[in-house]
Amino acid sequence: MPAYTPETARALIRGHQVHRDVYTSPDVFRLEMKHLFRNVWVFVGHDSQTPDKGDYFTTQVADQPVIQVRHSDGEIHVLYNRCPHKGTKIAIDRTGNTGKFFRCPYHAWSFKTDGCLLAIPLKKGYEGTGLSDTLNGKGMKAVGAVRNYRGFIFARLAETGISFEDFFGDSLSSIDNMVDRSPEGRLEVSGPPLRYMHKCNWKMLVENQTDTCHPMVAHESSAGTAVRLWQEMGNPEPRPAAMQIIAPFMSPYDFFEGIGIRTWPNGHGHTGVMGSIHSSYDAIPGYFSAMTAAYGEERAKAILDENRHNTIYFPNIMVKAPLAQLRNFIPLAADRCLVESYVYHPVGAPRELTARSAMYNRMINAPTSIVGHDDLEMYERAQEGLLSDGLEWVDLHRLYDADEDFSETRVENGTTERQMRNQFDAWAKFMHEEPQPVRAEAAE
Amino acid sequence: MTPTREDVIDFVYAEARMLDEGRFADWLALWLPEGHYWMPLDYKQSDPETVTSLLYEDNFMLRLRVERLEGERTFSQKPKSRCHHVLNRPFVDEFDPGANRYVTTTSMHYVETRLDEQQLLAVTARHELKVIDGTIRIANKRVDLLNCDAAFGNIQLLP
Ligand code: FES
Ligand SMILES: [Fe+2]
Numbered sequence: 001m002p003a004y005t006p007e008t009a010r011a012l013i014r015g016h017q018v019h020r021d022v023y024t025s026p027d028v029f030r031l032e033m034k035h036l037f038r039n040v041w042v043f044v045g046h047d048s049q050t051p052d053k054g055d056y057f058t059t060q061v062a063d064q065p066v067i068q069v070r071h072s073d074g075e076i077h078v079l080y081n082r083c084p085h086k087g088t089k090i091a092i093d094r095t096g097n098t099g100k101f102f103r104c105p106y107h108a109w110s111f112k113t114d115g116c117l118l119a120i121p122l123k124k125g126y127e128g129t130g131l132s133d134t135l136n137g138k139g140m141k142a143v144g145a146v147r148n149y150r151g152f153i154f155a156r157l158a159e160t161g162i163s164f165e166d167f168f169g170d171s172l173s174s175i176d177n178m179v180d181r182s183p184e185g186r187l188e189v190s191g192p193p194l195r196y197m198h199k200c201n202w203k204m205l206v207e208n209q210t211d212t213c214h215p216m217v218a219h220e221s222s223a224g225t226a227v228r229l230w231q232e233m234g235n236p237e238p239r240p241a242a243m244q245i246i247a248p249f250m251s252p253y254d255f256f257e258g259i260g261i262r263t264w265p266n267g268h269g270h271t272g273v274m275g276s277i278h279s280s281y282d283a284i285p286g287y288f289s290a291m292t293a294a295y296g297e298e299r300a301k302a303i304l305d306e307n308r309h310n311t312i313y314f315p316n317i318m319v320k321a322p323l324a325q326l327r328n329f330i331p332l333a334a335d336r337c338l339v340e341s342y343v344y345h346p347v348g349a350p351r352e353l354t355a356r357s358a359m360y361n362r363m364i365n366a367p368t369s370i371v372g373h374d375d376l377e378m379y380e381r382a383q384e385g386l387l388s389d390g391l392e393w394v395d396l397h398r399l400y401d402a403d404e405d406f407s408e409t410r411v412e413n414g415t416t417e418r419q420m421r422n423q424f425d426a427w428a429k430f431m432h433e434e435p436q437p438v439r440a441e442a443a444e
Numbered sequence: 445m446t447p448t449r450e451d452v453i454d455f456v457y458a459e460a461r462m463l464d465e466g467r468f469a470d471w472l473a474l475w476l477p478e479g480h481y482w483m484p485l486d487y488k489q490s491d492p493e494t495v496t497s498l499l500y501e502d503n504f505m506l507r508l509r510v511e512r513l514e515g516e517r518t519f520s521q522k523p524k525s526r527c528h529h530v531l532n533r534p535f536v537d538e539f540d541p542g543a544n545r546y547v548t549t550t551s552m553h554y555v556e557t558r559l560d561e562q563q564l565l566a567v568t569a570r571h572e573l574k575v576i577d578g579t580i581r582i583a584n585k586r587v588d589l590l591n592c593d594a595a596f597g598n599i600q601l602l603p
Contacts, residue, residue, distance in 0.1 A: 094593075190494055190495055190496070191485065191486060191489075191491075191494075191495030191496050192485060192486055192496075192593065193496070194485060194496055194498070195593070195594065195595035195596070196595065196596065196597075197595040197596060197597050198597075199597070218519065220515075220517045221512050221515040221517050221518035221519065221520075221521075222508065222512055224515075224517075225508055225511050225512045225515055226508050229504070229507060229508055229511060240502070240504035240505075241502070241504075242502070242504055242505050242508065243504075246508075338595050341496075343495075343496050345494065351493075351494050354494040355493040355494050358493060358494055358495060358496045358497070359500075361496045362485075362496055362497050362498060362499060362500060363505075366485075366496075366497075366498050366499070367498065367595075367596035367597060367598060367599050368483065368498045368499050368599045368600075370508070370509055370512050372598075373520035373521075373598050373600055374518070374519050374520050376520070376597070376598055377519050377520035377598075378519070
């Protein structure tokens with residue numbers, strides 16, 4: 001196989017088809033890490049994971065180990081988790097508090113929580129050596145840019161490139177809706193995320209989030225069985241708690257066609273424009289009155305009537321606004337992806353609301369989930385099937401239009417594969433060498 | 445009937461054997477209707493409801509889980525998984541016939557396999573048991589994984 005360059009990798013995307021190497025080639029994966037994930041804005045964490053000064057959280061942005069830390073001025077910084085001396089990771093526990101500074105456990109170089117070098121033992125030994133003229137002499141390196149959007153921390157690794165607003169545009173309305181569902185306009189992370197290892201390419205997971213033609217097929221074994229059991233019980237009301245969550249997965253094709261898919265520029269999009277599988281949950285006592293008290297009745301209704309299903313923030317997260325959930329599809333290798341699924345508590349809302357989100361998370365997103373089992377089975381079979389040389393291209397023709405223009409925001413039939421094509425369009429757009437000025441396309 | 449400590453211990457072994465032999469209908473019949481099977485996500489987790497767990501399943505969910513295993517279109521169970529429990533002798537932590545309350549803690553190694561993959565989980569199971577109509581039943585079961593905070597692939601059967 002020839003070594004790919006960003007230019008030859010872009011030729012793997014044809015709109016209605018993509019070459020299987022985008023899922024299977026370690027070489028393409030390396031380019032994704034080096035270029036695509038550097039040039040765009042990638043989710044890091046939530047600011048409630050680091051509420052106090054000195055609190056930190058270790059994670060990855062693509063294949064880069066980073067630390068999200070709250071600096072002494074209260075701002076969140078994102079630093080590469082790497083000592084400028086010999087490369088030792090500064091922190092390896094997932095969360096903690098480092099006080100006023102980080103101290104490397106190897107030779108005790110220390111750094112302020114914005115990364116600046118604070119002190120080196122035996123400093124005299126460096127006098128006149130030129131260390132202070134190097135990047136290493138400055139301290140822990142920060143990522144190119146950081147943005148805290150309503151509590152959600154995003155980073156762009158590249159020093160220059162597309163702005164946060166230009167990259168996300170109107171797609172931020174889904175995060176807005178998720179946060180507005182808190183009477184106080186604020187979310188708090190509720191416990192650690194589920195961590196689910198997938199032996200498949202990260203893009204399969206992202207594509208599946210807007211794949212509305214699979215639930216009634218792949219999840220018949222769980223959702224279909226749930227519906228049958230409930231019928232055998234004589235359709236008791238109230239329905240078992242699990243039924244509310246799982247039964248809508250068996251909705252027929254015309255339901256999914258009707259709810260629509262909206263795509264935004266730069267690879268973002270969501271299912272459930274006109275309602276979704278999250279629209280018919282039982283009301284939680286006390287919640288609407290808390291929302292009305294905070295926003296007034298009309299605005300509270302408008303917030304709660306917006307029931308978007310899955311919103312993709314390209315390249316690799318999905319949020320469910322009505323359930324205050326976020327799934328982070330962390331790419332580890334061409335054939336390996338770690339999925340971390342978070343639940344947030346809408347501050348000021350009854351805890352029963354968060355209990356429903358937690359129930360959804362363990363029923364659908366856990367390694368022990370009877371729904372997740374069948375999804376993972378499909379991805380892993382695809383990852384293996386793609387190695388066959390019988391056919392080289394993966395098909396994305398569903399409701400394809402040769403003239404489609406992804407710089408346009410559009411709402412279409414909810415079974416279209418347009419959002420998957422939109423992701424690949426953005427993939428090609430941001431798969432380029434080190435930051436050249438990116439043309440900002442205005443969202444409509 | 446008042447069980448002996450020996451009866452309580454035998455019950456825990458018998459339950460594991462049912463799971464290993466795939467006798468899920470028998471296993472479901474051990475449960476009291478209000479019982480929950482809880483597998484925490486966090487070490488020493490105390491809140492099963494508003495914080496995510498790996499499992500926190502009521503009777504309906506457990507029935508669904510078990511029925512699904514036999515389904516025609518249960519793709520992740522084609523072929524089927526198999527499991528194997530190795531138990532340390534259960535500790536009888538509470539033995540209170542007056543309150544009809546029996547609690548055991550059992551260390552286990554749980555092995556699950558499918559196709560070429562096999563995984564080993566170190567498990568601590570806590571059973572809350574009651575005697576109803578002369579037979580021991582499960583009121584609640586909590587299963588703590590030693591590596592609960594690790595990233596897992598599919599865990600399809602029940603420790
Ligand atoms: S490696 Fe960090 S101080 Fe030497
Ligand atoms: Fe699915």
